Amino acid sequence: MYAMGRLVLAEEFFRFARAAQHVRDLEDALAASCTAMGFQYFALTHHVDFGNSPDSAVRMHNYPSSWVSYFDENGLGQSDPIHRASHVTSVGFAWSAVPQMIRMTRADRDILARAGRIGIADGFTVPGHVPGEVNGSCSFAVAPGCHLPGDHLNVAQLIGAFAFEGARRLTGLRRIDTSGKPILTDRQRDFVL
Numbered sequence: 001m002y003a004m005g006r007l008v009l010a011e012e013f014f015r016f017a018r019a020a021q022h023v024r025d026l027e028d029a030l031a032a033s034c035t036a037m038g039f040q041y042f043a044l045t046h047h048v049d050f051g052n053s054p055d056s057a058v059r060m061h062n063y064p065s066s067w068v069s070y071f072d073e074n075g076l077g078q079s080d081p082i083h084r085a086s087h088v089t090s091v092g093f094a095w096s097a098v099p100q101m102i103r104m105t106r107a108d109r110d111i112l113a114r115a116g117r118i119g120i121a122d123g124f125t126v127p128g129h130v131p132g133e134v135n136g137s138c139s140f141a142v143a144p145g146c147h148l149p150g151d152h153l154n155v156a157q158l159i160g161a162f163a164f165e166g167a168r169r170l171t172g173l174r175r176i177d178t179s180g181k182p183i184l185t186d187r188q189r190d191f192v193l
Contacts, residue, residue, distance in 0.1 A: 006151070009036055010158040017166035026166050027060040030138075033159050034062070038149030039140040041120055044163050046128075046136040047083045049075045058136065058167045067118045081108040086127040086137045092157040094148060095123045095141075122148050126160025130168070138164050 013033050020026045034042040043061035050059060051072050061068070070076075077083070085093065085101040093101065095112075102108075115121075123141035138160030142148055 006155045009033060010155045010162070013159045014162045017162045020166060020170060023060065023167065023170045026163065026170060030060065030159070030163050031062055034140055037140065037152040037156055037159070038142075039123075039152075039156070040143045040146065041123075041141040042139065043141075044136070044138040044160075044167055045077070046134045047078050047080075047086075048134055049077045051075060057134065058164075058171050060167065063141075064119050067115060067120060070114065070118070076111065081111060082123070082125055082139065083135075083137060086125050087129075087135055089127060090129065092124055092126040092153065092160060094153070095125065096148075116144060119143050121146065124148060124153055124156050126157055126164070128161070128164035133168075136164060 013029060016029045017026060020029065030042050030044065034040075041061070041063055043059075043063055045059040045061065046057040048057045050057065052075075071080070081098055081102065081104060082095060085098045088101055098104065120141045121144040123139050125137050125139040128136035128138060140156050140160070
């Protein structure tokens with residue numbers, strides 16, 4: 001019966017994400033779901049350098065401002081180890097699995113250690129891959145001294161995917177092609193032509 005309650009949380013978020021009319025409403029729902037699952041933080045973002053990013057990139061979060069400043073000042077949008085690990089899988093993963101997913105450098109270990117000192121200790125990340133678009137992800141994290149809520153990771157997978165798609169819809173990033181033809185990236189078209 002307890003598992004059914006967790007699924008209800010995902011279903012409620014899905015309905016809200018589909019009906020939301022404003023990004024702020026989606027962000028508020030994501031924050032509430034984050035807390036209900038037992039996480040302290042969330043970050044839904046495209047993996048770009050937000051210091052020089054295109055206006056079309058998505059980012060919503062409740063991370064500590066000191067972490068966001070450090071992240072942006074160091075252009076970590078594309079090089080962050082959690083982001084890089086999300087590029088090699090299509091399902092969510094605990095951050096403890098990252099060393100088995102990518103080659104970790106000293107800089108990567110330093111980034112994760114700094115995040116821990118700032119207050120972001122462990123997490124679970126749901127990749128967001130859409131052909132022809134910049135990669136992204138939705139992460140849920142806990143503070144130092146808190147355990148990853150393992151019984152909610154499947155729900156986090158669902159909520160993260162629904163949130164990413166909802167954000168794409170609300171920001172106009174989701175491209176719809178009514179012709180039935182595949183949408184190719186500029187790079188893909190270079191090879192075809």
